[in-house]
Amino acid sequence: MxxxxxxxxxxxxxxxxxxxxxxxxxxxxxxxxxxxxxxxxxxxxxxxxxxxxxxxxxxxxxxDYNITAFQIDYPSKFATLSHGQILGSIMGSGIDRDVIGDIVTDGLNWQFMCETEMADYVQTQVDRIGKIKIKLKQIQPEDIIVPVDESEEVTTTVASLRVDALVSEGFHISRHHAKELIEGGMIRINWEDAGRPDLEISIQDIISVRGFGRLVVKDIAGTTKKGKIRIVLKVYNRNK
Known part of the structure; x- marks a missing residue:
């Protein structure tokens, strides 16, 4: 490029x-x-x-970035939506993941970003989220919901950069539990199945753990005198 x-x-x-x-x-x-x-x-x-x-x-x-924002009109009095439902329905309509940007909500209203080049196609193809009948409405930039950053930045140390080690440290669970979550398909790295517990993580990787939240690796900041790796994590929705 x-x-x-x-x-x-x-x-x-x-x-x-x-x-x-x-x-x-x-x-x-x-x-x-x-x-x-x-x-x-x-x-x-x-x-x-x-x-x-x-x-x-x-x-x-x-x-120049060619981004169109959509509001999802749906019967909010009788139905609820979720991030997973929305993304699954969009991709189930034959639309690639990298055509869609952030999906945001204020708790009631739902919106998502889309490549302008594909906006007309998305608008005509996506008329249901699961079984819920919906309509997509293009909105102006000033009407986009700006999500509140409720993350917590944590500096800690780990013995290795394995995904099970970071999940264990970030969410205060045992390594054994972290491995079970990975083997059960509950953990994704950059929106892909983690696959195995010994996979090594790099800067800016995003680890999503179903039922716990997400970790973003912001920095890998050297090692301690005892040989542990110092890392900076951004933690979302951690169970305390």
Missing amino acids: SGRVANEYRPILTDFLNPRQLYILETIVNRYEGVSFQTFGGFPSAELKRAVAFPDYFVPKAD
Whole structure:
């Protein structure tokens, strides 16, 4: 991507990327002189973002990210929605995950970000969330729900960067319990099944644990005198 920007001397827009993918993209872009990149996800605190890699002459604006925001109109007096239901129904309509950005709610209203290139298709294809009849309505940027950041930043140490070690430390559960959750398919890393407990985690990886919450690895900050690894985690919805 960065090579294309440098060779073709024009901006290039990505799909929605998660924080780990954005971190990798940043390391690649930094290798190229005269190429920069910026990101936007529809609102300032968005987690999933589109990136524009661009030559020095170009200054990206919000419109350059081609993001459309949808409000989900549904019978809120008689039905409830969830993040998983919404994402599952969208993807069940044949729409790729990286076409969709953050899904946000204020507890009653639900919205999601979408690539403008696919907005018309999404609007015509998605008319149900599960069994609930819905209608998608395009909204203006100023009407987007901005979620409140209720995360807690924690600096701690772990013996290794294995996913079971981080889940154990982040959610105050035993390593054995963490392994059971992984083997039961309850843990995802960057929206993919963790698969095995010895998988090593990197900076900006997102670990989602069903029933507990999420961890984001913000920094890996060296080792202690006893050889433990010092890490900084952002923890969401931890059971205390």
